[in-house]
Structures are given as C-alpha cells and as structure tokens.
Amino acid sequence: xxxxxxxxxxxxxxxxxxxxxxxxxxxxxxxxxxxxxxxxxxxxxxxxxxxxxxxxxxxxxxxxxxxxxxxxxxxxxxxxxxxxxxxxxxxxxxxxxxxxxxxxxxxxxxxxxxxxxxxxxxxxxxxxxxxxxxxxxxxxxxxxxxxxxxxxxxxxxxxxxxxxxxxxxxxxxxxxxxxxxxxxxxxxxxxxxxxxxxxxxxxxxxxxxxxxxxxxxxxxxxxxxxxxxxxxxxxxxxxxxxxxxxxxxxxxxxxxxxxxxxxxxxxxxxxxxxxxxxxxxxxxxxxxxxxxxxxxxxxxxxxxxxxxxxxxxxxx
Amino acid sequence: xxxxxxxxxxxxxxxxxxxxxxxxxxxxxxxxxxxxxxxxxxxxxxxxxxxxxxxxxxxxxxxxxxxxxxxxxxxxxxxxxxxxxxxxxxxxxxxxxxxxxxxxxxxxxxxxxxxxxxxxxxxxxxxxxxxxxxxxxxxxxxxxxxxxxxxxxxxxxxxxxxxxxxxxxxxxxxxxxxxxxxxxxxxxxxxxxxxxxxxxxxxxxxxxxxxxxxxxxxxxxxxxxxxxxxxxxxxxxxxxxxxxxxxxxxxxxxxxxxxxxxxxxxxxxxxxxxxxxxxxxxxxxxxxxxxxxxxxxxxxxxxxxxxxxxx
Numbered sequence: 249x250x251x252x253x254x255x256x257x258x259x260x261x262x263x264x265x266x267x268x269x270x271x272x273x274x275x276x277x278x279x280x281x282x283x284x285x286x287x288x289x290x291x292x293x294x295x296x297x298x299x300x301x302x303x304x305x306x307x308x309x310x311x312x313x314x315x316x317x318x319x320x321x322x323x324x325x326x327x328x329x330x331x332x333x334x335x336x337x338x339x340x341x342x343x344x345x346x347x348x349x350x351x352x353x354x355x356x357x358x359x360x361x362x363x364x365x366x367x368x369x370x371x372x373x374x375x376x377x378x379x380x381x382x383x384x385x386x387x388x389x390x391x392x393x394x395x396x397x398x399x400x401x402x403x404x405x406x407x408x409x410x411x412x413x414x415x416x417x418x419x420x421x422x423x424x425x426x427x428x429x430x431x432x433x434x435x436x437x438x439x440x441x442x443x444x445x446x447x448x449x450x451x452x453x454x455x456x457x458x459x460x461x462x463x464x465x466x467x468x469x470x471x472x473x474x475x476x477x478x479x480x481x482x483x484x485x486x487x488x489x490x491x492x493x494x495x496x497x498x499x500x501x502x503x504x505x506x507x508x509x510x511x512x513x514x515x516x517x518x519x520x521x522x523x524x525x526x527x528x529x530x531x532x533x534x535x536x537x538x539x540x541x542x543x544x545x546x547x548x549x550x551x552x553x554x555x556x557x558x559x560x561x562x563x564x
Numbered sequence: 565x566x567x568x569x570x571x572x573x574x575x576x577x578x579x580x581x582x583x584x585x586x587x588x589x590x591x592x593x594x595x596x597x598x599x600x601x602x603x604x605x606x607x608x609x610x611x612x613x614x615x616x617x618x619x620x621x622x623x624x625x626x627x628x629x630x631x632x633x634x635x636x637x638x639x640x641x642x643x644x645x646x647x648x649x650x651x652x653x654x655x656x657x658x659x660x661x662x663x664x665x666x667x668x669x670x671x672x673x674x675x676x677x678x679x680x681x682x683x684x685x686x687x688x689x690x691x692x693x694x695x696x697x698x699x700x701x702x703x704x705x706x707x708x709x710x711x712x713x714x715x716x717x718x719x720x721x722x723x724x725x726x727x728x729x730x731x732x733x734x735x736x737x738x739x740x741x742x743x744x745x746x747x748x749x750x751x752x753x754x755x756x757x758x759x760x761x762x763x764x765x766x767x768x769x770x771x772x773x774x775x776x777x778x779x780x781x782x783x784x785x786x787x788x789x790x791x792x793x794x795x796x797x798x799x800x801x802x803x804x805x806x807x808x809x810x811x812x813x814x815x816x817x818x819x820x821x822x823x824x825x826x827x828x829x830x831x832x833x834x835x836x837x838x839x840x841x842x843x844x845x846x847x848x849x850x851x852x853x854x855x856x857x858x859x860x861x862x863x864x865x866x867x868x869x870x871x872x873x874x875x
Contacts, residue, residue, distance in 0.1 A: 251669040251670070252669070252670070254669060255666050255669055255670070258658075258662065258665075258666065259655060259658070259666070262655070262657050262658045262662065263657050264657075383653060383655070383656070384650075384651065384653030385653050385654065385655055387619060387649040387650065387653070388648075388649070388652070388653065388654070388667070388708075388711065390618070390619055391617040391618065391619065391642060391645065391647050391649070392642065392667070392670035392671070393638075393639040393640070393642045393643040393670075393671065394639065394670055395638070395639060561614075561619065561620040561621060562614070562619040562620065563611070563614065563619070563620060
C-alpha cells in the first residue's frame with residue numbers, strides 16, 4: 249500500500265500541472281495578505297482607539313434597544329454590550345476592532361483560500377483514475393498482482409494527502425506572513441454563553457472555521473473521485489464537481505426557501521457553521537442530522553467508486 | 565512430454581450483454597514454447613489476452629496460470645505473468661527508468677540491479693533517463709518488454725508486439741522472444757494478424773476466428789501437413805501436364821508457371837520421375853513445396869466460413 253502511494257505521488261509530482269497548482273496557492277496566499285493590507289490602509293484615517301470604538305458601539309447598541317430595532321444578523325444587542333463591557337474591563341482588544349488588522353482576523357478572512365485548494369483537489373481527484381484510462385496506462389497498471397481496490401484506495405488517499413499538503417503550505421505561508429505584517433492581536437475570543445461572557449481560544453475557533461469551510465470541498469472532491477472512477481472521464485468529473493462547487497450552495501439555499509426536502513441535499517449539510525449561528529437552512533435541522541447526512545453521502549460515493557471500479561472490465 | 569502447461573484455458577467464454585465475443589476456447593501453453601495466437605482483426609485475440617491477464621472477467625470457464633485460477637486467485641495467478649496489452653503505453657511525462665521503478669514497486673523484492681539488468685537486456689541504457697515522450701515506437705516497445713520482464717515471469721504475453729515497427733525492429737523483437745523462451749524457459753504467447761511473423765516466431769499456432777478457436781497446431785504441421793505438394797521441374801511441362809494427369813489420375817496435378825505441382829505422397833515421387841524419364845523428358849528437380857502459412861490460414865478460416873451452410 250505504501251509503495252502504491254509512493255507511485256501515485258511520483259506520478260503526481262512528475263507533471264507540470266501539479267507545480268502550477270502549488271505556485272498558484274503560494275501566490276494566492278501572498279495576494280490575500282497584500283489585499284488585506286490594502287483594505288486596512290483605506291480605513292486608517294479613522295483614528296479611534298479600540299476602547300473608544302467599543303464605547304461608541306455600546307452607545308449605538310443601547311439606542312437600538314430603546315427604539316426596539318432588531319439586531320443585525322440575529323445578534324442580541326444586550327449580549328454584544330455585555331461582551332464589549334467585558335472586553336473593556338479586562339483590557340482584551342477585540343481582533344475585529346484593530347484598525348490595522350490582527351493576525352487572527354487575517355486568518356479568519358483567509359478561508360477563501362480553502363476554495364482554491366478545493367478546486368485543485370477536485371482537478372487532481374478527477375484525473376487520478378480517469379487519466380490512466382485516457383493514457384492507456386491502466387492496462388499495465390492493473391495486470392499487477394495487486395487487488396483493484398488497493399490501487400483505487402491508494403489513489404484516493406493520495407488525493408487527500410495532496411489536499412492536505414496544499415493546506416499545510418497555505419497555513420505555513422499565512423502564519424508567517426500574518427505574523428510579519430499584522431499585529432499579533434489577542435488570542436482570546438469572547439462569547440456570550442449561558443447568560444455570561446466567557447473567554448475562548450481564538451486558535452480553536454480558527455481551526456474549527458477552517459474545518460467547517462473545507463467540508464464542502466472534501467465532499468465534492470470525493471464526488472469527483474467517484475465520477476472519475478465510475479465514468480472514467482476526467483472532464484465529466486471536473487465539470488460536474490466544479491459546477492456544484494460554485495452553484496450548489498446558492499441553489500440549495502433557494503430550494504430550501506420553498507421546500508423542506510432540500511435538507512437532504514448535500515449542500516444543505518456541508519455548512520456546519522449554520523448551527524453555530526443558530527440559523528439552519530431548513531427549520532428543525534441540527535448538527536447531528538447534518539453529520540449523519542454527510543457520512544451517508546461519503547459512504548455512497550465511496551461504495552459506488554469501489555464497486556464499479558473493481559467489477560467492470562477494462563476494455564477500450 | 566515432460567513439458568508442463570503453464571497457461572490453461574478451459575472452456576473460456578466471454579459474453580458482453582447477449583453477444584458472445586469468445587466462444588468456448590480451450591488450449592494449453594507450455595513452458596519454453598512460443599505460442600502464436602493468430603486471427604484477423606476483431607476475431608477476439610485481444611479479448612482473450614485481456615482475460616488471461618485479468619483485465620476482463622471470464623463469463624464462464626476458467627483460466628489457470630501456473631496452477632492458480634485467474635478467476636479465484638487473481639493475485640496468485642497474475643504474479644507469474646508479464647504482459648504488454650496492445651500498445652505499450654507508459655507514463656510519457658516520466659523517464660523510462662521512473663516508469664520501471666513504478667512497476668517494480670508493485671511486486672515484492674525487485675532490486676535496483678534487476679531493473680538495470682532488464683534495461684541492459686533490451687538495450688535502453690543510453691536513453692533510460694530520458695522522458696518516454698521522446699522515445700521512438702521501437703524504444704517504447706522495448707521499454708514495454710523491459711517492464712514485462714521485471715519480475716521474471718513464467719508467462720510472457722505480448723499483444724501484437726511487432727505492430728508499427730520497422731523491419732529491423734521486428735527482427736530484434738523476434739530474436740528476443742525466441743531467446744526468452746529458450747534461455748529462460750518461459751511460455752510466450754504472441755498475438756498477431758501477420759502470418760509471416762508467426763511463421764518465424766512461433767512453435768505452435770492457435771487460429772481464432774469470430775471468437776472461436778479453429779485449430780491449434782505445431783507450426784511445421786500447420787505449414788506442411790496432410791498430403792504434401794511436390795514441385796517437379798521438367799522440360800515441356802505445359803505439354804505433358806495432361807498426359808501426366810491421365811497416367812496418374814489419383815493425384816491432383818496443377819501447372820504453375822513452368823512447374824508441375826503434384827499433390828501426392830512421398831512414395832509416389834519415384835514413379836512419377838520414372839514416368840517422366842521414360843517419356844524422354846528432362847527432370848531438373850523434385851522438391852517438397854511447403855504451403856505458406858498464408859495459404860493454410862485462408863484454408864482454415866474459409867473452411868469454417870462455409871460451416872453454417874451445412875448446419
């Protein structure tokens with residue numbers, strides 16, 4: 249198995265396209281820093297300290313309570329006031345209030361890089377099986393004394409490892425650039441829980457944010473891999489998966505507004521942060537339901553890929 | 565014979581949907597022999613080969629390689645098989661050497677020395693570190709053979725190995741194949757639609773047509789068996805042909821250019837020569853005229869075409 253993965257890795261890294269992808273990821277991570285520095289520089293004429301900003305925020309929120317205006321995005325203004333006061337008392341500068349941006353808010357805003365990694369993972373997943381067919385190399389690959397499922401599994405693991413590899417590269421670059429160009433900020437995140445303000449770790453929050461944001465690309469990469477193994481056609485796999493990556497979430501949102509069955513669709517369940525924000529896409533869904541749905545989808549994709557790939561004849 | 569069958573096909577049938585592609589084929593291949601698998605394009609050669617190497621599954625029947633069933637013990641059976649199926653397609657973006665490393669990792673215990681040895685055997689030492697996309701067709705074919713020999717297989721299967729090669733390349737491949745069978749006691753299965761090729765390469769030949777195995781014969785038997793045809797060179801052949809037919813009504817006598825072709829047994833030759841001499845003709849020579857493989861092939865395959873009419 250280890251040797252099979254070494255083979256896949258060798259094939260992957262013998263191709264120019266792979267290096268183009270890595271280069272694009274590096275550039276994107278750098279571009280993210282530059283853009284964020286640029287945006288931050290636009291707002292820097294507003295010379296208030298974070299304490300002054302929090303006080304101004306509190307005054308506005310108190311007005312909202314008086315006039316009975318609904319809080320933005322379902323936030324309870326009273327909770328925000330409590331959090332702001334806690335921050336002032338304990339001298340914790342919120343990351344969002346730092347005018348020149350902090351390391352943590354930079355990481356928080358860099359999640360879009362995951363979509364780019366997802367895009368590349370989908371491209372690799374789409375080609376890793378189908379290309380062997382289009383190159384004709386599948387014949388020499390499958391006449392070895394190795395069960396077909398092992399070959400397929402080694403390819404799937406390689407796709408995952410490649411995705412993870414890109415994530416690690418991005419993370420390293422982001423952390424280094426973030427530490428160089430932004431204030432460290434406070435590693436504490438204030439949350440209102442059970443009637444009181446509690447301190448939570450910012451790092452854990454960012455990690456969770458990244459995991460939640462990568463669920464849809466993980467699922468789509470698995471689907472692309474399945475299509476690649478079942479239909480042996482990389483363009484089909486790339487086409488369907490990318491189409492869904494870009495419009496799947498939005499389309500599901502529209503459908504969910506009218507029909508309840510949308511909750512069984514893949515994209516209604518990939519966004520787990522909907523439960524954090526307490527706004528499930530369809531009323532009555534919860535985290536447990538979504539995780540079960542994701543596991544079912546994953547199992548279906550895998551079963552399809554493995555049964556078809558191991559059963560079907562290789563004839564061209 | 566002390567020879568041992570390394571590949572056994574037992575009533576192998578392949579159906580794709582309701583269509584029968586391969587119909588009840590059985591034959592054995594022994595170690596040390598080159599077995600030619602001959603048939604027109606689309607007869608089922610490649611399908612049969614794909615079934616032997618496990619790329620396609622048999623619908624019924626079984627294939628045994630070195631005592632293990634491809635159907636039930638794929639890994640055990642295929643372990644002893646080296647093959648090129650159709651064209652030797654390699655990873656073009658990698659060097660020949662990396663391609664060999666790639667395949668060597670799929671077997672247990674293939675050393676770097678073994679890879680070097682195989683590279684040397686096929687004579688690719690100078691170009692092995694170049695990318696495969698820069699290789700000529702002949703070099704790719706040689707790399708294909710190198711790849712199939714990495715694990716010292718007992719059975720070597722080459723599908724159309726001389727396809728697209730120039731005469732020098734064809735000769736080279738032919739010599740390899742003969743040498744491998746003889747020196748390493750391998751069983752070699754070669755498919756081709758080129759009869760002249762088979763004649764020079766193979767010990768035995770199986771003819772396949774429309775998915776059915778028509779005939780399996782030793783090449784010598786195949787080319788010149790049954791009643792032999794003798795070619796007799798005499799003076800005035802054209803004039804005496806009819807008189808000869810009257811004198812020997814039992815034999816089929818044909819006149820081809822200036823020579824007489826007589827279909828008879830060896831014992832009959834002296835009588836014919838004696839007759840010619842008594843008639844005052846000059847006999848320049850009498851020799852067995854081997855039928856070419858091509859004649860026999862057409863004979864075998866056309867016989868079978870008429871079969872459905874009888875049924």
